[in-house]
Amino acid sequence: MNIIRYKPEMKSRWDAFIDTSKNGTFLIKRDYMDYHADRFTDHSLLFIDDKDKLLAVMPANEKEHRLFSHGGLTYGGLVSDASMTTPRMLEVFDTFHPYARSAGIKNLVYKTIPYIYSRVPAEEDRYALFRQGAVLFRRDVMAVIQQSHRQPYQERRLRKIKQARNAGLKVVKSQDFGVFWTILEENLRQRYNVKPVHSLAEIELLASRFPDHIHLFGCFEDKTMLAGVVVYATDRVAHVQYISASENGKELGALDLLFAELIETVYADHPYFDFGISTEEDGKVLNVGLVEQKEGFGARAVVHDHYEMVIQ
Numbered sequence: 001m002n003i004i005r006y007k008p009e010m011k012s013r014w015d016a017f018i019d020t021s022k023n024g025t026f027l028i029k030r031d032y033m034d035y036h037a038d039r040f041t042d043h044s045l046l047f048i049d050d051k052d053k054l055l056a057v058m059p060a061n062e063k064e065h066r067l068f069s070h071g072g073l074t075y076g077g078l079v080s081d082a083s084m085t086t087p088r089m090l091e092v093f094d095t096f097h098p099y100a101r102s103a104g105i106k107n108l109v110y111k112t113i114p115y116i117y118s119r120v121p122a123e124e125d126r127y128a129l130f131r132q133g134a135v136l137f138r139r140d141v142m143a144v145i146q147q148s149h150r151q152p153y154q155e156r157r158l159r160k161i162k163q164a165r166n167a168g169l170k171v172v173k174s175q176d177f178g179v180f181w182t183i184l185e186e187n188l189r190q191r192y193n194v195k196p197v198h199s200l201a202e203i204e205l206l207a208s209r210f211p212d213h214i215h216l217f218g219c220f221e222d223k224t225m226l227a228g229v230v231v232y233a234t235d236r237v238a239h240v241q242y243i244s245a246s247e248n249g250k251e252l253g254a255l256d257l258l259f260a261e262l263i264e265t266v267y268a269d270h271p272y273f274d275f276g277i278s279t280e281e282d283g284k285v286l287n288v289g290l291v292e293q294k295e296g297f298g299a300r301a302v303v304h305d306h307y308e309m310v311i312q
Contacts, residue, residue, distance in 0.1 A: 023120075024057075025117055026234065042061055055088065086124045116274065137282065139304070141304075145275075153298060164256060221248075235270075273299075274302075275297075275299050
């Protein structure tokens with residue numbers, strides 16, 4: 001087995017593999033990964049057998065002799081196709097160690113891909129990590145609805161949905177990221193004194209590159225947006241990337257109505273609806289108020305694990 005560091009001329013081969021993989025998504029395609037290439041030293045890897053068959057890829061960046069998979073992505077780790085077996089994955093990790101040593105890498109910080117994104121079971125990497133002595137250092141809690149076994153809404157959520165409908169609010173797909181970003185930035189500034197991970201220009205760029213996957217939905221009173229949600233949609237998961245509402249929107253239940261429409265109608269045919277994580281400080285702190293709001297819509301826990309492995 002050979003390991004090759006990614007080069008831009010490999011883009012078409014990389015993207016084609018993601019399309020046919022069992023656990024890859026549009027986030028791991030190069031047009032998404034490379035939008036912030038100036039912030040990361042890319043060190044993505046391709047694992048190729050002796051017959052030049054691509055077996056797996058790993059999005060990654062290098063920093064201070066550590067390899068991260070990948071610092072700029074929600075999830076990362078090894079992406080493989082359905083031919084990947086557990087013995088072959090052990091071989092992948094065995095081959096990785098000498099490559100990493102030769103590249104001056106001392107540690108691998110490995111961000112898994114949650115199972116809900118996999119079209120075929122794909123946790124061979126978890127077993128290989130265990131065999132290699134990798135240490136679980138972070139576990140986030142995602143709030144996820146399994147559409148085939150959707151749980152009842154909390155009574156409070158039902159009241160807010162009714163309130164929003166009685167107020168005449170409407171949920172509409174929108175292209176006006178600018179208006180939503182104004183609401184989002186103000187909320188993040190007031191509550192956490194931070195900015196969104198993506199700038200307005202960046203999210204508009206990504207939405208233009210992936211129009212089938214990145215969508216903005218707004219809840220409106222007449223022509224005024226009161227709340228918005230940016231959804232990253234794959235074939236299996238509708239993932240909530242950004243959520244925010246104005247003060248008036250919060251009072252009127254705009255987000256509750258928006259989520260109800262997304263869960264029950266817009267993404268009802270997706271196996272999973274993912275509200276994202278509710279943990280802080282590498283998973284050690286649970287934001288109880290945040291997770292209770294999400295679980296009020298019937299979401300339940302899926303964990304997202306992060307490992308660190310010393311290169312031997």
